[in-house]
Amino acid sequence: xxxxxxxxxxIDIEVATARLGYAETSKIxxxxxxxxxxxxxxxxxxxxxxxxxIAGAPVPEAxxxxxxxxxxxxxxxxxxxKEFVCALAIIRKGTPEERLRLLFSVYDADRDKxxxxxxxxxxxxxxxxxxxxxxxxxxxxxxxxALTAKGATVGFESFxxxxxxxxxxxxxxxxxxxxxxxxxxxxxxxxxxxxxxxxARISREAREEEQDLASLRQGLKIEAALVSDxxxxxxxxxxxxxxxxxxxxxxxxxxxxxxxxxxxxxFQAFDTSGSGTLSPQEWIRGLGVCLGGGHAERAxxxx
Numbered sequence: 001x002x003x004x005x006x007x008x009x010x011i012d013i014e015v016a017t018a019r020l021g022y023a024e025t026s027k028i029x030x031x032x033x034x035x036x037x038x039x040x041x042x043x044x045x046x047x048x049x050x051x052x053x054i055a056g057a058p059v060p061e062a063x064x065x066x067x068x069x070x071x072x073x074x075x076x077x078x079x080x081x082k083e084f085v086c087a088l089a090i091i092r093k094g095t096p097e098e099r100l101r102l103l104f105s106v107y108d109a110d111r112d113k114x115x116x117x118x119x120x121x122x123x124x125x126x127x128x129x130x131x132x133x134x135x136x137x138x139x140x141x142x143x144x145x146a147l148t149a150k151g152a153t154v155g156f157e158s159f160x161x162x163x164x165x166x167x168x169x170x171x172x173x174x175x176x177x178x179x180x181x182x183x184x185x186x187x188x189x190x191x192x193x194x195x196x197x198x199x200a201r202i203s204r205e206a207r208e209e210e211q212d213l214a215s216l217r218q219g220l221k222i223e224a225a226l227v228s229d230x231x232x233x234x235x236x237x238x239x240x241x242x243x244x245x246x247x248x249x250x251x252x253x254x255x256x257x258x259x260x261x262x263x264x265x266x267f268q269a270f271d272t273s274g275s276g277t278l279s280p281q282e283w284i285r286g287l288g289v290c291l292g293g294g295h296a297e298r299a300x301x302x303x
Contacts, residue, residue, distance in 0.1 A: 070106030
């Protein structure tokens with residue numbers, strides 16, 4: 001079945017922050033900033049830094065990966081702060097339909113808006129992870145049989161109808177378990193919950209970033225001093241931007257003298273990952289080409 005990488009946002013950031021309120025939104029953003037590298041949250045850090053911290057124990061990798069994909073609405077392979085806040089707002093204070101849509105997106109691995117038996121079985125396997133008892137295994141097996149009884153795939157409406165009748169099913173109730181643990185964390189006194197960085201891993205990420213920047217210098221044939229200046233500028237924007245990332249809003253504020261249409265085209269050209277935010281590598285590559293690139297590099301950037 002053919003998947004789609006198009007955005008599947010359930011609520012926007014304005015709705016999410018209004019529901020959470022200033023205090024909870026701030027805690028979530030601070031927790032995200034502690035774990036993010038280059039303004040985005042990667043798959044491994046989502047599991048080890050966020051889920052394991054909230055659960056208080058290691059979370060199965062397959063389960064964490066599926067949940068990561070549900071948060072990653074643009075299929076970029078990275079979670080932005082907006083995606084993170086919106087997903088947690090749904091878990092914390094979403095309507096029943098919004099929560100079910102989030103569940104559906106977690107299960108819909110190929111993003112074709114249909115749940116196949118294979119996708120459901122893969123998630124059930126992740127939930128069990130060899131540690132569930134016979135009662136839970138039977139409940140999950142019953143859920144699979146009920147959902148696939150009328151066909152090989154299930155759309156959202158059919159899934160929602162089944163879910164509303166079976167809210168205590170282990171295929172559904174895990175999200176409420178996360179909600180309860182998240183509520184406990186966000187009501188604590190720790191400014192950024194327990195989402196703390198893992199120094200060794202951050203050091204590894206920093207080394208990888210340095211290697212990427214060295215490759216950029218060589219590929220674009222630009223001086224190390226320019227790369228350093230551009231990285232400092234990127235960090236300055238991150239520190240002053242509303243969400244701690246270089247998103248379109250922060251980019252436009254930085255280049256206020258540039259005509260808006262041109263600024264929009266530049267941002268889209270720089271954002272090679274399509275994540276809606278610029279990593280330091282994307283920022284340096286884009287501006288490095290503009291400032292010191294040859295005719296061929298500039299032409300490629302504008303294509």
